[in-house]
Amino acid sequence: MTDAPRLIDPYARAITYLRVSVTDRCDFRCRYCMSENMTFLPKKELLSLEELDRLCSAFVSQGVEKLRITGGEPLVRRGIMGFFNAMSRHLESGALRELTLTTNGSQLSKYAADLYAAGMRRVNISLDTLDEAKFAHITRWGRLAQVLEGIDAAQNAGLRVKINVVAVKDTNEDELEKIVNWCAERDMDLTFIEVMPMGDMGDLDRTDQYWALEDLRDRLAESFTLTDLPDNTGGPARYVRLEETGQKVGFITPLSHNFCESCNRVRLTCTGQLYQCLGQEDEADLRKVLRDNPDDDTPLIAAIHSAIARKPKGHDFDYSRQETSGAMARHMSHTGG
Numbered sequence: 001m002t003d004a005p006r007l008i009d010p011y012a013r014a015i016t017y018l019r020v021s022v023t024d025r026c027d028f029r030c031r032y033c034m035s036e037n038m039t040f041l042p043k044k045e046l047l048s049l050e051e052l053d054r055l056c057s058a059f060v061s062q063g064v065e066k067l068r069i070t071g072g073e074p075l076v077r078r079g080i081m082g083f084f085n086a087m088s089r090h091l092e093s094g095a096l097r098e099l100t101l102t103t104n105g106s107q108l109s110k111y112a113a114d115l116y117a118a119g120m121r122r123v124n125i126s127l128d129t130l131d132e133a134k135f136a137h138i139t140r141w142g143r144l145a146q147v148l149e150g151i152d153a154a155q156n157a158g159l160r161v162k163i164n165v166v167a168v169k170d171t172n173e174d175e176l177e178k179i180v181n182w183c184a185e186r187d188m189d190l191t192f193i194e195v196m197p198m199g200d201m202g203d204l205d206r207t208d209q210y211w212a213l214e215d216l217r218d219r220l221a222e223s224f225t226l227t228d229l230p231d232n233t234g235g236p237a238r239y240v241r242l243e244e245t246g247q248k249v250g251f252i253t254p255l256s257h258n259f260c261e262s263c264n265r266v267r268l269t270c271t272g273q274l275y276q277c278l279g280q281e282d283e284a285d286l287r288k289v290l291r292d293n294p295d296d297d298t299p300l301i302a303a304i305h306s307a308i309a310r311k312p313k314g315h316d317f318d319y320s321r322q323e324t325s326g327a328m329a330r331h332m333s334h335t336g337g
């Protein structure tokens with residue numbers, strides 16, 4: 001045991017993992033994530049890069065060992081490499097064990113080598129299809145070739161890549177095997193994600209996009225031999241090994257399974273709101289505490305502890321009655337996926 005500061009919630013879970021959204025903006029408009037004409041936040045609402053540094057450093061000082069940077073698209077934020085370079089000091093000191101990123105891959109050709117140099121070793125890249133036309137349809141503004149180049153750049157730079165695939169009914173159902181084999185050939189891990197009811201998607205009915213991962217798993221079992229692996233990530237993913245390829249494949253099923261008992265994470269929005277749970281509305285306004293106390297981190301650290309002391313036991317998503325009860329009004333791009 002050490003007596004270093006730790007963040008322990010009311011259910012005795014140690015909070016060691018912080019996901020941080022650094023921008024709500026994005027160069028794509030994925031259909032399950034954003035509407036085409038999104039209104040983004042005014043710049044003054046966003047945490048500055050210096051404020052992000054202060055906040056993340058405060059969490060690290062209180063026992064957070066893993067930082068995942070997300071968005072929006074984190075790599076479209078101007079000056080973001082400066083933030084990654086600054087965070088590398090926590091890796092060097094040993095306080096932070098991992099600095100990582102979830103990205104759509106569009107800017108990786110430009111940044112992969114710099115990210116590796118800043119101490120990053122793994123990235124999650126979101127890619128739902130290997131078909132150019134479908135990719136253009138899903139992302140509205142994205143180009144598949146650019147993302148594939150980004151993936152090459154990441155691997156060439158020495159970054160370990162995990163591909164995140166959102167399972168969307170009638171869209172990538174027929175590509176399962178192709179995606180699995182493509183990831184195996186390139187030695188990339190793979191995780192499937194169920195569509196979650198986040199944000200107001202206008203005319204889109206979310207239950208139309210919903211493809212239960214249980215069904216996806218059954219489909220996978222028709223082509224591969226699946227062996228369950230023990231889960232020790234504290235997250236919502238369940239893992240299997242595909243015996244034919246040796247690959248580890250994850251399933252994130254936040255809606256159909258309860259993963260909350262082992263939750264070790266909290267989320268910080270790009271405006272400095274701390275959400276203790278992805279599926280609940282309670283939050284703490286850390287930006288106010290930060291801006292009210294520019295030269296003293298003591299109130300900030302107290303606010304972080306008081307927010308963790310209110311972390312709820314779990315979430316209330318429920319698709320079981322074919323309606324999105326427990327759906328959240330806020331967007332994934334704001335909270336960070």
Ligand code: SAM
Nearest residue numbers: 032033071072073102103104126195196332337
């Ligand atoms: N722009 C980056 C990206 O796409 O990886 C990071 C942010 S994005 C919000 C993070 C993850 O959330 C992506 O893997 C994306 O596919 C996923 N996502 C977005 N909206 C979702 C939804 N409604 N349900 C499930 N996953 C979603």
Ligand code: SF4
Nearest residue numbers: 026028030033072104
């Ligand atoms: Fe952008 Fe990622 Fe949302 Fe797609 S999922 S619109 S890439 S933030």
